[in-house]
Amino acid sequence: MSRLAKKSPSLCTDLPLDNADICNKLNFLRQLLKSCFGPTGRLKQVHNNIEGHVVTTSTSSVLLPAISSSQPFINLIKTSILNHVSRFSDCGLFAAILCLSLIEQAQQSGLRGNVAIRVNKHLLGLCTTYLQGEDCGCKVKLDFCSSQNLITLARSVISSKPTCVLTEPETLYISKLAVRAFLLTVPCNSPGIVSLGKVVTMSVEGHGVLNSAVFPGLLLDMPDVFTIDKVKNLPSDALRMVLFSASLAGDLSELGVGIIEVPSGVDTDSQILDQLLELGKQVVKDEVKLFVCQKVIHPVLQQYLRSHGIIVIERVGITLMEPLTQLTGAQPVATLHTTIPAKAYGVVRDLNIRTFGSKKMLHLHPPGESAICTMILCHRNETMLSELKVVCQKTEHVLRLTLREPSALLGGGCTETHLAAYIRHKSMTEITETVPALGCSQTEYLLGVEGFCRSLEAVATVLEHDGGNSLMDLTHAHHWTHPADVMTEHMGDGLGSCGCGLVESNPNQKWTYLNTKGPQFSPAPLSRNATLQPRVLDSFTAKLNAMQVAVETANLALDVRYLIQDMN
């Protein structure tokens, strides 16, 4: 007898963004991400409430994957932001906040969905053209002759994550390390197509940040202390090495599933061991000095190799295989059943032992110039260390992006306010041509522009978390903050300098509060004052892409007419 289960009908929501529940959730997500933004942002503890590991973070790439929702809008935004972050590493929170603000602004303006979409698209075009143009007022050309701007760029990324709990000197130290590591991955004298190397990051818990270091070459964990004496006695010239990706544990794990029939009296284990020892003999004959395996090596083979003065390192793991091949020129041997071809061998110049706390590591120096380097990160506890690791990898990526486009944008919210002022002005001057092309009324267009600019300004505003006010000067349209607690007669007092540090306050300057109706003006380009260097710089490539992702995702969300949910 079969039972008929009643299927519940699908739920269809018309104009889902008008739904209060969905709006609340989007608003809440915006609040959550807003509070994470910037160097004084608040942290979030991510855990599963059943004694699982607790992660403290304010980084979008760690926080967003932890947020799972049954609400398709949230998943849509989450996915597109994570996709941006996986490609560009930086500006994830910027993209998310901008996207959510654009949706909110479009809802508040009461514009027809398609009008808002068209206006947003048009304004995005204006932004990208302006940012990519020569006369862009919020862009800084990066000069590779000096590391100053690169360090500033790195510092801006690193200091934007307070979970790292770094003091000012520590931040600078790590920024310099990150730039150094990045420079080590750029090969110097290889003609033709240049391929960048890799920074291998390792972390050591329980030691001060200032113990962190960068080394050219690779560092491998060396749990076995017995071989240390041998390392000291090695000659320091080209040492031959072999790299195995196959397991040398002496088992038959690669055979797959099924039943194997073995005649009695046959000892498979010892036969494989014989095979392994054959391999060992060849390696000894070929005068290999370093034997590295991705997986486990049979203890008998290890003993044999060691007794012939070979340094044996097992279980290096898959992540180190590629850097190892790049560094040594070795080709990973994937089988133990044939003799090792001569070309599979690699070379290291020198080996020595480095100690970090209780960790002993074997330092492999490259034979020639190599773009592989190892970054050892130290911090006092796991929480701060894991965030620091994420941030340093992000920094490396951001620095790499500068090779493609050697520019950076002014940070500290100045790019956002500057762009907003530019768009407000530009759209007014071109209003008569634009409106017919977009197919909307002038009022609608102005409403759309206002929403877009407010969204941009909103991102600058959320940099302040302690109740201070956000301002914009009426000359260069840079971003300023005014602490809530300081009472002064004149607004100019106590402002110091703008968010990026390029403009200093002077008595003639005029300001307006952000998100208020201020006068329209064309932001003046900065007079190049050589003494002032930007304090905060953002990645150009990452921010430009983040802006595109934010506008396109918001437009897609605004375009959704129906939400159909299968309720079964």
Next chain:
Amino acid sequence: MLGSTIINHRQHVGLQKLKALAGITHSSLGPNKKYKFIQDEASGESALVCSCFRILENLELSCAVGQLVYETIQAHQKIYHTGSGCLLFLAGAWSRAALECLQRGIPVTHIISTLSEGMDLCVDVCRKCSVSTEGLGVEPSESFTANSHGSGLQLPKKPSVEALQTSHNLQGLSKVGFKTLNGSGQRQIKLSRHFYEARSEMVSTVTQPDQPKLPDIAQIAKGLSHGCVEAMKLVVEASRVQSKNSQQDLSYSTFDVSKVVTCKLPGLPEEHACVLPGCIVLVSEEQASVAHHFKEQPLRVALINGDLSDTYRHLGFKKLTGVQCVRDQFEFKSSSKDEEWMDKIVALLLNLEVNLILVGGLVSEKVIQRCYRHHILVVEKVKASVLRAFANATGAVPVTYATQLSRHCVGAGVKAAIWRDLSSYDGKPLITVNISTVENSELVTVILTSCIHGKLQAMEDQFWACAYRLHHMLEDKVLLPGAGVTEMLCIHHLQREAEHHVKHHRERNRDSAAANPYRATVLNLMADGLTDYISTVMVNTGRFSKVKARTAVSQQLKANNKSIEAKFSQLSMESELEDGGVSSNTRSCKVPAGKIYDNLSVKQEAWRKALDLVFLVLQTDAEVITGIYPTSDDTQEHLMLL
């Protein structure tokens, strides 16, 4: 259904939790620790704990802050083995300071920047008031009489503090501090047999003026015992044994904490605790007879990393499943496979003339019996550090499989002797055998004994705390004045800095807007945290009430700043020594109080980590709970579902 819940913290619940958690461990602070029972209501089991780390270990901390705290304490304990109580206390005290700041409307950024500024200040104070261990505790060349100590304790300290206030020159300061302590640090102590030997070694170094003055471990150790006098005696004894057996011909004492192992023996009175060279293993009666048979004869030793069995395979070896054995004809085998293996192994061992096998893993009773018959002593479950020490001392090469053994893998020069028979009539026969190497032996075993089984863990923890304090002293090569003196100096400097700021603020209040207007408040609150620390330690001695302790501390601070160090060190020292069993009345007037020290690196790390915790929790405004929707009835207002 998938979802995540977000809890928004409006009231800074995290800081309150941190404060509450720290409150639990208040009684385990300072030299006079109280035991605590932690009881599991469900299972009825209970644990007797004494240290902050053990308390946390035995609590089931499911909240996010609790886990963060435990993670931090664990990491600290793993490296330093001491100072966890201080860490948690200050985390609690400073989170109260942070809460207070928030209530007064101070923005988070200002709280953080000022607290870390205050930390820099404290670290700087530590750096300046630290004393070099070089020659510390060494018999000074001028003769000091016992009478001069009474005044000597106070007078020479003045320049040290004065210098601290006036000069920022580190070199000059450390010199002053050095001189001070050299003069007053030496005192008359009742020397035990062991102390005497260590001391005489020191004297020999003093007579050779060319050699650098090395710290006298036995002397300084007393000042680092922090109330655990017995445990510290064992540490000093371990150091003495190590120095005696050290490879190099050293005329001074050394201490290598990595070559110390502990062995807990329940059932013996506590006075039986002692230190032996080599390691101690528990064996059966039969095995003991093998050891007895060895007498003083040097033994040949084999070291095995894994289990000593036929079926054992090394880590990472995957056994093949689904193997079918095909036989052509019926074979009759006289012996099983493991019998064959055993014959082979025994033949190999006899051939190599091995008398002793130390096995890291397990050994079956059958193998032990078989070896016993051939007068081979087999010891299982040997710690990796012990194996390593024997490998270094005897030249033996540890192997994974017994079949790997060859002549060059076998080490020589080991002796084994029965140490003590612990067999009881009804229980298992247990005989302890002391295995040590004839030469090059730096490995020492510390035997910890107690009639109360539950106390052994705490005793072991105390031993390691003392051992690591000594270890860090040797690593740092500097020490901090203990007994609250360093904290007092920090409080003094924090408060002075705050005061200075207020004055400064009044003078030029027009352009001070850029400066932090809350600096004074935050620094004062931070200093209060340290005051709280000192007064809690005083309360724990049982001779002060909370109020009395606080007044005593603030009076000390108010009293002429120049003499804080001297006066205060006396004040809390009384309680410290009382722990050692001396009556306070007789001592304070006759016996000069010993100098108490703290470790620089341990203190600084504990302070920094405490502040790290406060910063992380202070900046956290929400929890994201992944994966599950809570049931509808416990949905609270501050919960938000995405």
